[in-house]
Amino acid sequence: MDYKQIIRQVPGFPKPGINFIDVTTLLTNPQAMASAVKDLIAPYKASPPDRIVGIEARGFIFGAACALELGCGFVPARKPGKLPAATYTESYELEYGTDSIEMHQDAIAPGNKVLIVDDLIATGGTVEAVLKLLKKFDCEVVGIAGLVELTFLNGRAKFGDIPFHALVTYDSE
Numbered sequence: 741m742d743y744k745q746i747i748r749q750v751p752g753f754p755k756p757g758i759n760f761i762d763v764t765t766l767l768t769n770p771q772a773m774a775s776a777v778k779d780l781i782a783p784y785k786a787s788p789p790d791r792i793v794g795i796e797a798r799g800f801i802f803g804a805a806c807a808l809e810l811g812c813g814f815v816p817a818r819k820p821g822k823l824p825a826a827t828y829t830e831s832y833e834l835e836y837g838t839d840s841i842e843m844h845q846d847a848i849a850p851g852n853k854v855l856i857v858d859d860l861i862a863t864g865g866t867v868e869a870v871l872k873l874l875k876k877f878d879c880e881v882v883g884i885a886g887l888v889e890l891t892f893l894n895g896r897a898k899f900g901d902i903p904f905h906a907l908v909t910y911d912s913e
């Protein structure tokens with residue numbers, strides 16, 4: 741499946757200089773979506789994780805679909821103030837200022853195998869924050885899967901030796 745033919749690029753959104761990778765054109769294509777989910781979970785089919793953590797917001801879409809296919813639980817990693825029960829929080833740096841990410845404390849048990857899923861890895865800062873947050877759960881992160889990787893930002897350097905794969909790469913802006 742040639743995902744690049746299906747994923748839309750919108751130059752100048754949300755501000756000049758950004759080439760926005762718009763995966764909504766893949767979501768409207770059921771064959772492409774089914775293929776993407778199959779390719780995202782392929783390395784984990786033989787030995788599925790206990791949990792998939794999907795990162796708000798587009799990571800929810802792909803993460804939940806992957807969790808259903810693998811028969812494992814899905815855990816949303818959310819922007820602050822959205823989750824109602826007791827949470828763990830991790831803050832991270834943005835280009836301007838900071839943001840934070842939260843997960844329910846009871847969503848992952850000690851020793852659980854966890855796969856992180858997001859739509860797109862740019863600087864890797866968001867996934868890095870989730871990795872720090874997952875340390876509080878005493879779980880085992882078995883991998884990181886993304887639909888798209890912006891390789892020129894080298895986000896994967898932040899993931900250490902955790903296995904990472906992306907279905908589509910963009911080498912320049």
Ligand code: AMP
Pocket residue numbers: 758759760761762795796797798858859860861862863864865866867895
């Ligand atoms: P980062 O923390 O830099 O890896 O950014 C990852 C998050 O920002 C992902 O969840 C993406 O949804 C979003 N993002 C960053 N850059 C882009 C882009 N060029 N097009 C679409 N989404 C982006």
